[in-house]
Amino acid sequence: MIDLRLLREDPDRVRASQRARGEDVELVDALLSADERRRSSGVRFDELRSEQKQLGKLVPKASPEERAELLKRAEQLKSEVKAAEATQNEADEEAKRLLLRLGNIVHEDVPVGGEDDFVVLETHGTIRDFAAEGFEPKDHLELGEALRAIDVERGAKVSGSRFYYLTGVGALLELALVNAAIAQATEAGFTPMLTPTLVRPRAMEGTGFLGQAAENVYHLEKDDYYLVGTSEVPLAAYHMDEIIDADQLPLRYAGFSPCYRREAGTYGKDTRGIFRVHQFDKVEMFSYVMPEDAEAEHKRLLEWEKQWLTSLELPFQVIDVATGDLGASASRKYDCEAWIPTQGKYRELTSASNCDSFQARRLSVRMREGKKVQPLATLNGTLCAVPRTIVALLENHQLADGSVRVPPVLRPYLGGRELLEPVAK
Template identity: 75%
Template sequence: MIDLRLLREDPARARASQRARGQDVALVDSVLSADERRRSSSTRFDELRAEQKQLGRLIPGARGAEKAGLLERARELAEAVKAAGTEQHEAAEQARELLLRIDNLVHPDAPIGGEEDFVVLERHGAPRDFAAEGFAPRDHLELGGLLGAVDTDRGAKVSGSRSYYLTGVGALLGLALVNAAVAQAVTAGFTPMLTPNLVKPAAMAGTGYLGQVEDDVYHLDKDDLYLVGTSEVPLAAYHMDEIIDAGRLPLRYAGFSTCYRREAGSYGKDTRGIFRVHQFDKVEMFVCTTPEEADSEHQRLLAWQKQWLDSLGLPFQVVESASGDLGASAARKFDCEAWIPAQGRYRELTSTSNTTQFQARRLNIRLRDAGGTRPPALLNGTLCAVTRTIAAILENHQLADGSVRLPEVLRPYLAGRELLEPAAAPVGARAAAE
């Protein structure tokens, strides 16, 4: 959540941020009103308690009618103190509940607008001209079938829509991507982490995933646990309720986990293939640093993402998301979008967000330096979302006969293999039935 003191001192900035996000501007004034009620009730409580203590010193020395009057006043004060304490607690709870509903303040450099108002910052590589090469590109699902790598028919049979199996070279390619991505992260100084896939409500709420995207989250009612949609959640919660010495920063973690998303609101989108699925593996970069270093660290995360996509030989563009397309926790976000030949457009493969002190404040994470304690800045960035990256590799590196040339960075993890070649028989339930 945002800093309540900042809200009091500069409410106009918070209102502007809410407006830029397309969120309720009046919520800012509701928080300020609840906070004023909390502060006034706190003052009233302190005044009554002071009078109560003073009265307690007078009663032992009083006699007769004077003592009776003091005792009567003591009873009145006891009731008033109790009522003031209740009001103080209720006002504080209301202020906190309202404050939790305000999204992070939009970074001053983020473009203003909605989903379509992103800004293209740079492009790397050029899409292949398949027409000049004399053949039409196949999409990743057709290629995956030819290679014996992807089986969505049996995935749907077993688990329903947006499900799949990675088989044979598809499974090996997925594992190679994970190992290569982790190797790059370790070289860059990240500590590898295998994270929990199940988290408590405090972790999910603390990272801001129980607000605008709650419908996209899987919840296990019997256990009151959530399946994570990204290892960002357990990585952010790793230091929940802890104080970190500033000398240890930055802390950089590379988390690997399976991710689960209901894909609510995506009806009819990307129903073919493995681009948008309910379950996928991902390597995620996560950083805890000082607020002063947050912007620079954000650029470093983006640089590592570009390095990764360059190593895979994928044409891609870097875009900055507009204010109305930011997640609740993100103050600023960059996406790397790879060219997908069969779709003839760029699609998101990686994303990196600066959540400033927003998540740390919600998770009660603090850093300690010479000035005392304060919330650190937390940042996250996808390094490799396996299924989307497989789709991009198959389509961009395909050959006319359905073979796929492997990027050099992956070959050591595939026993030196340079080429994926069509299998003797395609995979899929329909193919098996034929």
């Protein structure tokens, strides 16, 4: 959540942020009104409680006549205090409810617009000219089936559409990617983590995934657990309700977990293969830093993602995501999009988001610097979303005979294999 002081001091900035996100601007005024009611009712409650305490001191010293009047007033005060407390609690709950609906304040440099209004910041690598090489590229599913690496038919039989099996070299390729990604993250100073994939409502709400993103979250109603769509959720909640000494920062974690997404609103989109699926594995970077270090850490996360994609020898571009596509928690987000030859365009492989103190406030994660205690900043960055990375690897490194070249960074994790070769039927 945002700092309420910012809302009171500069409501126009918050309105502008909501407008840029394409979100409800009237929410700002509703929250301002609820905050004023909360504060005024709090003042009224304090005044009544103060009078009640003073009255309690006067009664023992009063004459019999005065005591009767004082006791009468004490009885009135008892009811008034109770009513004032109820009003204060109601206003406080309303303010909290509205505050949780408000997105993070977008960074002033973020391009305004929707999904297609991003700005390309950088382009890396060379897109292969398959025509010059004398063959038409196959898509990842055709390649994966020939390699006996991907089985979507049995995935659909067992679990429905957008599910799959990785078999043989496909399973080995996932393990190679995960091990290589964790090795890079560990070398960069991240602590590897295997995280829970079932979390309580507060963890999911605290990270900002129960607002506009709720339609893509799986909820187990009987037990009131949520299946995470990213290990960002348990990593953000790892230090929930804790105070961290400033000299311990930054704290960096690399989480590996299965992830689950309903993919609501994507009917008919990316239905072939394993690009857009309901369950996948992912390595996620997560940082806790001092607020003043958040922007620099954001750039570091992006550099680590670029290092990873470069090591996989994938052509990719870096985009500055537009305001309407940020998600509630991020003030700014960079995506790395890899070139997918059979689609003829770049598609998202990784994201790096700066959430400032938005998640930390919601989860009550604070830092202590001297005598000062305040919310810290959190950031997250995908290092390797496995299925999409496999899609990019197979299509970009395919050879004319249907085999796939293995980038050197993965070879130590694949027994030194330089090629993945089709399996005879």
